Structure formats: structure tokens, C-alpha cells
Amino acid sequence: MDIIIISGFLGSGKTTFLKKFRSLLDKNMKSVILMNEFGEVDIDSNIIGESQSIKSMTQGCICCSLKEDLEVQLHELYYNLNPDLIIIEATGVADPVEIIDAISAPAVMEFTQLKQLITVVDSQKLLTLNTTPQMKQLYLHQIKYANTLILNKLDVLTEDEINLARNAIKNINDQAYIIESIEHLSEKDIVKFYADHNLMNEIERHPSAHNIQSMTIKLSNSVEIESLHHWLGQLDDNIYRVKGFVTLRHIPDETYLLQYAFGIPQYEPYELKREPVIVIIGSQIDKERIKQQIEMLQFS
Ligand SMILES: Nc1nc2c(ncn2[C@@H]2O[C@H](COP(=O)(O)OP(=O)(O)OP(=O)(O)O)[C@@H](O)[C@H]2O)c(=O)[nH]1
Numbered sequence: 001m002d003i004i005i006i007s008g009f010l011g012s013g014k015t016t017f018l019k020k021f022r023s024l025l026d027k028n029m030k031s032v033i034l035m036n037e038f039g040e041v042d043i044d045s046n047i048i049g050e051s052q053s054i055k056s057m058t059q060g061c062i063c064c065s066l067k068e069d070l071e072v073q074l075h076e077l078y079y080n081l082n083p084d085l086i087i088i089e090a091t092g093v094a095d096p097v098e099i100i101d102a103i104s105a106p107a108v109m110e111f112t113q114l115k116q117l118i119t120v121v122d123s124q125k126l127l128t129l130n131t132t133p134q135m136k137q138l139y140l141h142q143i144k145y146a147n148t149l150i151l152n153k154l155d156v157l158t159e160d161e162i163n164l165a166r167n168a169i170k171n172i173n174d175q176a177y178i179i180e181s182i183e184h185l186s187e188k189d190i191v192k193f194y195a196d197h198n199l200m201n202e203i204e205r206h207p208s209a210h211n212i213q214s215m216t217i218k219l220s221n222s223v224e225i226e227s228l229h230h231w232l233g234q235l236d237d238n239i240y241r242v243k244g245f246v247t248l249r250h251i252p253d254e255t256y257l258l259q260y261a262f263g264i265p266q267y268e269p270y271e272l273k274r275e276p277v278i279v280i281i282g283s284q285i286d287k288e289r290i291k292q293q294i295e296m297l298q299f300s
Pocket residue numbers: 008009010011012013014015016017044091092152153154155156181182
């Protein structure tokens with residue numbers, strides 16, 4: 001099941017993009033839109049207006065409070081509808097690092113391929129980034145981690161301002177495929193989106209091109225809970241997330257779901273039996289060192 005994530009500043013044109021994008025998709029393709037609006041009332045799915053293939057997630061942001069819901073929704077969609085494509089429209093306040101984190105849960109990665117992380121950029125806002133440091137950081141992440149950028153709202157800018165916006169974008173991310181304005185989105189772009197490989201694998205293979213790195217390590221042995229806890233506690237700040245399934249030495253018949261975020265580890269029993277695996281997300285990960293540490297966890 002393919003996944004495309006659409007992120008972007010508040011009001012940048014994500015829903016407008018989605019309408020155009022959907023109109024260009026092959027009519028035989030079964031696609032579902034997963035919309036996440038920050039707030040209790042869902043406005044965007046009413047705009048799109050095809051309620052049958054739209055699922056809304058409100059009352060939170062998929063990158064934080066609704067993260068687990070997203071996993072559950074993806075599972076349900078896969079088993080009940082088995083669509084070809086899921087398009088996730090994130091809230092304007094979602095950080096793509098967190099969304100990638102949410103869909104890189106081992107149980108989700110088994111049946112999904114991340115095809116695109118598309119960010120719709122409000123070019124006018126980009127030129128006058130007059131906001132809090134946190135929001136600035138968020139906007140920068142949305143641009144930096146995308147593999148396709150839509151430079152939108154160019155119609156309200158002068159030619160000089162358009163050039164400034166182009167340069168500003170290139171300075172933040174010079175690897176992304178750029179489309180200037182939603183109206184220029186064409187069937188050729190859709191073909192390109194599909195020709196791209198699974199972005200999760202690309203992130204693992206070419207970290208410098210995507211700024212985030214991930215590594216997946218399959219475990220062949222159980223681990224001591226104390227050693228695991230100690231290992232997680234000493235990880236450097238460049239490791240954003242660790243998650244996976246583990247078996248613990250004192251209860252080897254049960255699978256545990258491991259989650260580690262913002263320095264806090266969590267372990268909880270998982271109903272289904274899963275192959276033990278640990279996924280690590282961060283930047284500039286010393287992979288050899290982490291591999292050795294996980295070997296030690298399993299075999300000492
Ligand atoms: N001038 C101009 N307006 C645009 C363009 N694209 C979208 N808009 C308008 O911008 C407004 C916001 O567009 P949406 O598509 O709802 O933006 P959004 O990112 O989904 O908004 P949120 O869900 O609130 O974050 C709407 O009034 C659109 O008609 C553009 O290229 N130029």
C-alpha cells in the first residue's frame with residue numbers, strides 16, 4: 001500500500017493541491033485520503049466532498065497525540081479496504097520528522113511504502129517569516145525534509161520576489177523536486193511520484209539527501225529489560241526516536257512494543273506475535289556503534 005504525505009504551512013494550499021492531485025490520478029486507482037485537522041470540526045474533508053473515501057482524524061495532530069491512532073487507521077484501511085494509495089494530509093502544525101516517525105512503526109512498514117513527502121509552501125509567507133522561533137523551525141523542517149516542494153501562491157508575488165522565494169527554497173533544500181504552483185501540477189508529475197522508490201528505504205540508504213536517517217536492526221535474541229533501559233538512557237540527542245518489537249529475557253514468549261521519544265522509553269505488551277526488530281531515527285547516526293551496542297544487548 002503506497003503512502004503520500006502532504007504537509008505545509010497553515011493555509012498554504014494543501015487542500016487545493018489535494019483536489020488537483022486527485023483529479024489527475026488514474027480513475028481505476030483506489031485511493032483514500034486521511035485528513036488530520038487540528039480542531040474538533042473537520043473542514044477540509046467537507047471541501048473535498050467525497051466522504052466515502054475520506055477518513056478524518058480530528059482532536060489532535062497525527063505527529064503527536066494521534067500518532068497511535070494513525071497506526072491503527074492504517075492497519076484498518078489495509079485490512080478492510082486495501083487501497084492502492086493512502087494520501088495523508090497533515091495539519092499545518094505537523095512536523096514531518098514526526099509523521100515519518102509515526103509511519104515507520106515496524107508493524108506499519110511491513111505493508112506500506114512511502115512514495116512522497118510533499119510540502120506545499122506559501123511563498124509569500126516564506127519571504128516574510130515573521131513568527132516565533134518554534135514556528136520558524138517547523139516551517140524549515142517542512143521544507144527541508146520534503147522530497148517534492150510545491151512553490152505555491154506565486155501569483156501574488158512580483159518577479160523579483162519569485163526569484164527570492166526560489167533561492168530561499170534552494171538554500172534550505174536543494175535536493176527536492178520543485179513544482180511551481182499547484183496549477184502546474186500535471187500527469188507527468190504523478191508518474192514521477194510513482195516512479196520514486198520507497199522513501200523510507202531511500203532515507204536509510206542516502207541519509208545526506210534527506211537529512212534524516214533511519215536504520216532497522218532485526219534481533220535474533222531476547223534482551224534484558226535493565227540493559228535495554230540503560231542503553232536507551234545513554235543515547236545521544238541526535239537519536240530522535242527508537243521503536244520496535246522486542247522479547248524480554250524474563251518473559252520470552254511475549255512480544256513487547258518499545259517506544260522511545262524525547263528521552264523517555266516505554267515498553268508495553270503487544271497482543272500479536274512479531275519478529276523482534278528495532279528502528280532508529282535520527283541524524284548522523286553512528287550505525288556501526290549502534291549495531292555493536294544492540295549486539296551487546298542481545299548476547300551479553
Ligand atoms: N492567491 C492564491 N491563493 C491560493 C493558491 N492556492 C490556494 N489558495 C487559497 O489559499 C486558501 C487556503 O487554501 P487551502 O487549500 O485551504 O490551504 P490548506 O493548506 O489546506 O489550509 P489549512 O488546512 O488551514 O492548513 C484558499 O482560500 C485557497 O483558495 C494560490 O496559488 N494563489
